[in-house]
Amino acid sequence: MQTNLTMRHGHLSEETQERILAKTEKLPRHFERLSSIELIVDLQDASKPQVELLVSSEHKHDFVSHVQSDNLLTAVEQVVHKMEQQLRKYKERTIEKHRDPEVKRLPTEQPDE
Structure with missing residues (x-):
């Protein structure tokens, strides 16, 4: 799986970048067929950073979530949480x-005594 982190209008330290990428690593636990994750951090307004998360999966399914918050790490946590909800809902x-409601458990056969 490919993971990209892009910054617009600013720069983040290596430590902050690693912390942000670590938060996105848990997304494949919710949906196994992810092919790429792209996280875009827009620092144009330093007091309210905007974070956008783009996730692509197999079979041309794309998921997008946006968050703008007062704190960068809070925004990242919120955008990852939104994406987890989208992936969980899509998987369900x-x-x-594909589940057939007509098919239920078959009764087990009891041997005649």
Whole structure:
């Protein structure tokens, strides 16, 4: 899986970049078929950084979430949380779509005594 971190209108220290990327590493736990993660941090307004998270998965499914907050790390946590919710909801929807409600557990056969 490919992970990219892009900064607009500013620069972040290596330590901050590593902390941000570490937060995105837990996304594949919610949906296994992710092909790329791109995190865009816009520092144009330093008092309210804007964070955008773009996630691509197999079969052309793209997910996007945006957050603007007073603190950069808070914004990253919020955008990752939003993405986790989207991925969880999508995964449940695909499971329900392929599940047949008519098929239930088959009764186990009892041997005649």
